[in-house]
Amino acid sequence: MMTAVRHQPPLDEQQLVEKARVGDREAFGTLVTRHQRRIWLVCRQYVGSDEADAASQDALVKAYTRLDAFDGRAAFVTWVTRIAINTCLDLLRKRRREGLRVVENDCDGHSPILEIPDDRAGPEEQARQRQTIARLKEAEAELSDRQREVFRLRFYAQMSLGEIADSLDVHIGTVKTLLHRAVHRMRRELGDIR
Amino acid sequence: MIRHLNDQELASATAGFPLAPEQQAHLEGCISCRRSVDHFLDQVNERRRSIGREAPDWDAQTKKIVDALPLTQVTHINSRRRWLTPLLAAAATITIVVGIGLIVQRTGPASISSSRSEIEIEEILAQADSLLADEGIPGFDMFDDMTDDDLTALFEAKNS
Numbered sequence: 001m002m003t004a005v006r007h008q009p010p011l012d013e014q015q016l017v018e019k020a021r022v023g024d025r026e027a028f029g030t031l032v033t034r035h036q037r038r039i040w041l042v043c044r045q046y047v048g049s050d051e052a053d054a055a056s057q058d059a060l061v062k063a064y065t066r067l068d069a070f071d072g073r074a075a076f077v078t079w080v081t082r083i084a085i086n087t088c089l090d091l092l093r094k095r096r097r098e099g100l101r102v103v104e105n106d107c108d109g110h111s112p113i114l115e116i117p118d119d120r121a122g123p124e125e126q127a128r129q130r131q132t133i134a135r136l137k138e139a140e141a142e143l144s145d146r147q148r149e150v151f152r153l154r155f156y157a158q159m160s161l162g163e164i165a166d167s168l169d170v171h172i173g174t175v176k177t178l179l180h181r182a183v184h185r186m187r188r189e190l191g192d193i194r
Numbered sequence: 195m196i197r198h199l200n201d202q203e204l205a206s207a208t209a210g211f212p213l214a215p216e217q218q219a220h221l222e223g224c225i226s227c228r229r230s231v232d233h234f235l236d237q238v239n240e241r242r243r244s245i246g247r248e249a250p251d252w253d254a255q256t257k258k259i260v261d262a263l264p265l266t267q268v269t270h271i272n273s274r275r276r277w278l279t280p281l282l283a284a285a286a287t288i289t290i291v292v293g294i295g296l297i298v299q300r301t302g303p304a305s306i307s308s309s310r311s312e313i314e315i316e317e318i319l320a321q322a323d324s325l326l327a328d329e330g331i332p333g334f335d336m337f338d339d340m341t342d343d344d345l346t347a348l349f350e351a352k353n354s
Contacts, residue, residue, distance in 0.1 A: 028260070029256060029259075029260045032256050032260065033252070037249070040249060040255070041245070044245060049248040053250050053255065060259045129240055132240050132241070133241050136240075137241075154209075155238045158242075176209075179209050183208050184201060184205035186234070187201070187205060
């Protein structure tokens with residue numbers, strides 16, 4: 001006689017949050033697995049690749065200890081993203097207080113040559129990739145802080161306009177305006193204007 | 195066929211904002227405009243892929259995070275609520291004091307009126323006693339001058 005194998009349906013976000021709220025670390029681990037890429041990408045835009053790992057870990061641990069403050073009005077990932085942004089801003093402020101050099105307009109502080117090209121690409125293709133990225137970073141440097149922030153969250157962290165608005169606690173119209181200006185200026189800097 | 199999209203419209207298309215129907219139709223049919231949008235997005239995607247290659251080992255990252263979680267979940271008092279606790283305590287105290295005051299105010303007159311009614315009853319009873327003491331009850335005149343011993347002797351003689 002065959003025994004039917006019953007698969008447990010995956011828990012939804014709210015169930016996982018409720019379990020984590022009462023101390024279920026495994027449930028929180030599932031939430032981490034789902035959202036850590038986004039959180040890391042957000043941290044990467046603020047503090048650079050050297051500190052993105054530590055900052056995203058810090059943000060997610062903070063989120064766990066503050067779960068009772070999560071009221072479910074925003075999506076869980078948006079709430080954690082806000083914590084991640086605040087964690088990164090605290091880190092940048094700390095750097096400033098300690099007199100460490102904050103690389104303005106280029107948070108990762110890498111020279112373009114250190115950008116990681118695709119291993120599968122040939123030497124010429126890798127050189128072209130590096131050149132493209134360097135030009136893009138130079139163009140980003142011409143944006144205002146707020147325009148660059150919105151541009152990076154939209155295109156690199158791949159957040160929706162609504163998520164960016166919620167995470168930065170600004171109106172969605174503001175996000176649209178900032179993004180439009182950022183793209184327009186970047187296109188001009190990159191010579192894409194006809 | 196309408197004119198090519200201007201810079202602002204191309205920026206909108208690049209940012210992923212909806213275009214007017216005729217602009218959208220033009221973009222879909224115009225290789226030049228589409229190439230302008232795609233070229234920018236290709237560069238952005240190139241950079242995003244480059245950033246993605248810096249990403250850590252996600253399993254190891256998850257383990258680090260879960261290991262760093264506190265063993266017991268700490269109830270975090272929302273900082274916004276911190277000032278609320280003494281305020282609520284003060285409000286509760288005021289409510290209790292005012293409540294007790296109201297109860298005392300209401301019960302005070304009631305006790306006076308009940309003592310008044312007791313005084314009135316006492317007065318009525320006293321008046322009745324004095325009335326009975328002063329005047330004999332009609333039909334019982336023959337007993338008025340008799341002592342208790344006389345009355346006892348009278349009842350015993352009647353019963354025998």
